[in-house]
Amino acid sequence: DGDGQVNASEQSAGTDPFSAASVLKATAISSNGNDVTITVATVPGKTYQLETSTTLAPLSWSIAAPQKTAIGPSPTFTHSGGAGDAKRFYRARVLP
DSSP states (O other), X not given: OOXXXXXXXXXXXXXXXXXXXXXXXXXEEEEETTEEEEEXXXXXXXXXXXXXXXXXXXXXXXXXXXXXXXXXXXXXXXXXXXXXXXXXEEEEEEEO
16 A cells, blocks of 8 residues: 555554555654653554664664553653653554
8 A cells, every 4th residue: 555564564553454544653743841742643442552762773672651552543652751862763563
């Protein structure tokens, strides 16, 4: 569908492998003081974990916010203290 995700990843995320608009992704990011807030396009009923890294190395990822089970299409996650680094990466994972 051209969204850059393989069908197996979309199946586990609950997104539609035939729709480029249906993909697990961040839709908004903002900072408030020393905190970072990220909104993620999700599928209701699925549980997500926000993780962070400053290097993108495979073993460098750590939990940035408590896991959430989506009850709507766009939950927000707040990473307390996340704005303190010059460079930081985020990813949302679907939990089993």
